[in-house]
Amino acid sequence: MLETILKNFKAKKMNLYKSEIRLRNYRSFCGLSLLGLTISAMVFVFGLILSEVVTFNIEFFIILGYFFILYIISKFYLKKHSQYITLIFYLALTPAMIMGILMGTFLDKTEPSITIMVFMCVLPLFILDKPWRIILYITGTAIIYGICCFIAKDINMFMADLVDLVIFYFLSVGVNFFILNDRIESVENYIKYRTKSEIDLLTGIYNRGAGVEMIEQLMDEKKYGAFILIDIDDFKYINDSYGHIVGDRYLQAVADNIKNIFYDSVVLRLGGDEFAIYAKDLNNEEKCRMHFEKLFDALNNMEDLSQNNYVFHISLGCSICDKNITNFEDLYSKADEALYAAKEAGKGCYRIN
Numbered sequence: 001m002l003e004t005i006l007k008n009f010k011a012k013k014m015n016l017y018k019s020e021i022r023l024r025n026y027r028s029f030c031g032l033s034l035l036g037l038t039i040s041a042m043v044f045v046f047g048l049i050l051s052e053v054v055t056f057n058i059e060f061f062i063i064l065g066y067f068f069i070l071y072i073i074s075k076f077y078l079k080k081h082s083q084y085i086t087l088i089f090y091l092a093l094t095p096a097m098i099m100g101i102l103m104g105t106f107l108d109k110t111e112p113s114i115t116i117m118v119f120m121c122v123l124p125l126f127i128l129d130k131p132w133r134i135i136l137y138i139t140g141t142a143i144i145y146g147i148c149c150f151i152a153k154d155i156n157m158f159m160a161d162l163v164d165l166v167i168f169y170f171l172s173v174g175v176n177f178f179i180l181n182d183r184i185e186s187v188e189n190y191i192k193y194r195t196k197s198e199i200d201l202l203t204g205i206y207n208r209g210a211g212v213e214m215i216e217q218l219m220d221e222k223k224y225g226a227f228i229l230i231d232i233d234d235f236k237y238i239n240d241s242y243g244h245i246v247g248d249r250y251l252q253a254v255a256d257n258i259k260n261i262f263y264d265s266v267v268l269r270l271g272g273d274e275f276a277i278y279a280k281d282l283n284n285e286e287k288c289r290m291h292f293e294k295l296f297d298a299l300n301n302m303e304d305l306s307q308n309n310y311v312f313h314i315s316l317g318c319s320i321c322d323k324n325i326t327n328f329e330d331l332y333s334k335a336d337e338a339l340y341a342a343k344e345a346g347k348g349c350y351r352i353n
Helices: 002-010 012-049 058-076 082-104 115-126 131-152 155-198 208-220 235-242 244-261 285-300 328-344
Strands: 226-232 266-271 274-279 314-320 350-352
Touching: 002 131, 002 155, 012 058, 012 082, 012 115, 012 155, 058 082, 082 115, 082 131, 115 131, 115 155, 131 155, 155 208, 208 266, 208 274, 208 328, 226 235, 226 244, 226 285, 226 328, 235 244, 244 266, 244 274, 244 285, 285 314, 285 350, 314 328, 328 350
Parallel strands: 314 350
Antiparallel strands: 226 274, 226 314, 266 274
């Protein structure tokens, strides 16, 4: 039991899901900033309408400005620097914690502290991070609050707030710890499900749906490169002559060799004996030819899986994506034309369109 708690406390498995955790923290940050900005703006409008009744104070304007800054950060900075989202989230919550501490101590020395207690329990829930970091953040906040409370308030009020602080501290730690474990498990299950739904089970590369979606995203981000179609020549003959088990081995061998040579690319199986690659670093014919020669050499020198001296070869068609190609259909069409030209040239070769 203790070993399980310590394991969940450290949550080392989160290192495997960094990209998904960053995405969820980014969405949470955007949601928090937009919600806070909307509520603050509504209160501001409500206050203008009832200006004779409602009196604005400096805390309100600080909160409005705070959420406005968070919204600007989410829209114009974090989109391009999502790798810093967790750190920025902590930094963004810190001013709210400081305001809560000040409101419960130096700004109001005669009343029990409520705001900081609520903040300690609620605000860390927006961050998806390792439990030990969240608890360390909560602990630091509680210690700073306790010191400020001791300085600002008389001994009786301090002791009353100290009792509340201890209660809310353990409540905050417990709530955050158990909710974080559930959220981390949810991420893990989602990644496993997504992996199964995106990966071709036979070859271990992306299936058509997932691969095409990733390529379209890269094109939208203007990350240009080469789109490559690969077709195993006479694959029906392999299946008919040597059996589907041998055919599957050839499919796996082609996928493995593609991954080894185009290791930093989107590699997918379109279906049957057809493969596709989107190599965002290959932006000219010379680079393409160098990679194609390596692939053809690797396939020509691989083990004879038929065990009958079968000469295995592929045909390859390539189109280079640039600013003149605006959609995936056009890119695919150009590569398909190049593949057809390779087939017409006698198979076992490549063409670049």
